[in-house]
Amino acid sequence: xxxxxxxxxxxxxxxxxxxxxxxxxxxxxxxxxxxxxxxxxxxxxxxxxxxxxxxxxxxxxxxxxxxxxxxxxxxxxxxxxxxxxxxxxxxxxxxxxxxxxxxxxxxxxxxxxxxxxxxxxxxxxxxxxxxxxxxxxxxxxxxxxxxxxxxxxxxxxxxxxxxxxxxxxxxxxxxxxxxxxxxxxxxxxxxxxxxxxxxxxxxxxxxxxxxxxxxxxxxxxxxxxxxxxxxxxxxxxxxxxxxx
Ligand SMILES: [Zn+2]
Ligand SMILES: [Zn+2]
Numbered sequence: 001x002x003x004x005x006x007x008x009x010x011x012x013x014x015x016x017x018x019x020x021x022x023x024x025x026x027x028x029x030x031x032x033x034x035x036x037x038x039x040x041x042x043x044x045x046x047x048x049x050x051x052x053x054x055x056x057x058x059x060x061x062x063x064x065x066x067x068x069x070x071x072x073x074x075x076x077x078x079x080x081x082x083x084x085x086x087x088x089x090x091x092x093x094x095x096x097x098x099x100x101x102x103x104x105x106x107x108x109x110x111x112x113x114x115x116x117x118x119x120x121x122x123x124x125x126x127x128x129x130x131x132x133x134x135x136x137x138x139x140x141x142x143x144x145x146x147x148x149x150x151x152x153x154x155x156x157x158x159x160x161x162x163x164x165x166x167x168x169x170x171x172x173x174x175x176x177x178x179x180x181x182x183x184x185x186x187x188x189x190x191x192x193x194x195x196x197x198x199x200x201x202x203x204x205x206x207x208x209x210x211x212x213x214x215x216x217x218x219x220x221x222x223x224x225x226x227x228x229x230x231x232x233x234x235x236x237x238x239x240x241x242x243x244x
Contacts, residue, residue: 020034020037020038022034022039022040022043023038023039023095023096023099024039024040024043024046024092024095024096025040025042027040036110036111038111043092044092046091047087047091047092047093047096047115048087048088048090048091048093049086049087049088049119050085050086050087050119050243050244054084055068055069055070056068056069057070057073057078057082057083058070058072058073058083058216058219058244059082059083059084059085059216059239060085060244061088072185073219076185076189078222078226079224079226079227079230080211080219080222080225080226080237080238081226081236081238082238082239083216083219083222083238083239083240083241083244084119084123084125084238084239084240084241085119085216085240085241085242085243085244086118086119086242086243087115087242087243087244088243088244089215089243093115093243094243096108096112097112097150097214097215097242100112100150100214101146101150104146104147106147106148106150106153109150109154109156109157110157112154112242113154113157113158113161113242115242116154116158116240116242117157117158117162120158120162127162127164127210129208129236130164130208130209130210130238131207131208131209132164132165132166132167132170132207132209132210133155133158133159133164133165133166133167133209133210133211133212134155134168134171134209134210134211134212134225134229135149135151135152135154135166135168135211135212135213136211136212136213136221136222136225137149137152137168137169137171137172137196138151139175139177140173141176142176149168150214151212151213151214152168154212154213154214154242155168155212156168158212158240169199169202170202170204171196171197171198171199171225171228171229172196172197172198172199173195173196174194174195174197175194175195177191177192177195178191180192180218180220185218185220188217188218188220188221189218189220189223189224191220192221193224194224195224196224196225196228197228198228198229198232204232204233204234205232205233205234206235207234207235208234208235208236208237208238209229209234209236209237210238210239210240211225211226211229211237211238211239211240212240212241213239213240214241214242214243215241215243215244216239216241216243216244217244219239222239222241225237225239226239
């Protein structure tokens with residue numbers, strides 16, 4: 001009891017000295033109503049949700065749906081069977097993913113994974129279909145630098161909530177390719193060519209696999225991972241990302 005009182009007073013003092021601020025708009029968070037004490041409700045509500053009709057390949061919202069596939073997927077077919085994302089990669093979610101990945105806020109993974117879980121619920125995505133989940137791996141040099149793999153954290157949360165098997169070491173990153181940021185789409189596909197290999201201890205043949213990553217932009221990384229898995233005999237490969 002005394003400990004809890006002490007803890008309460010101590011936390012109160014900490015909040016007074018370092019008031020919690022919203023990770024998007026940087027205003028002071030109120031004691032109630034914020035999302036996990038990290039984001040103010042206004043910024044959270046501004047996260048742009050991806051809505052149907054979706055491209056049957058990359059999963060982006062189709063503006064003028066003449067066909068069920070977007071022009072960029074017609075021009076450059078992707079190797080996964082389908083990708084899905086709950087959010088559109090701009091504004092608040094872009095800021096939050098940046099904080100998550102580059103500002104050492106691994107704890108944001110719990111909050112952000114809820115957007116994915118809500119989306120799975122809302123669209124009744126059949127997760128039973130998948131034999132296991134595989135997060136897109138980082139190269140070990142990049143992992144050392146960042147200390148965590150953001151895809152791993154998201155995948156772990158989702159697998160835990162849905163009671164699915166997670167195989168974080170099934171795919172290996174052979175080459176520490178340069179970052180995809182600031183590359184043109186065409187360069188992105190070249191940049192990831194043959195960067196993945198399969199862990200020989202994992203049976204991929206005939207399996208239905210869900211790849212998990214934080215963002216899908218050109219789709220090059222997930223596509224290359226799917227190509228590698230399909231070459232190893234995978235049956236169906238979907239890609240699930242937080243935003244696209
Ligand atoms: Zn805010
Ligand atoms: Zn598309």
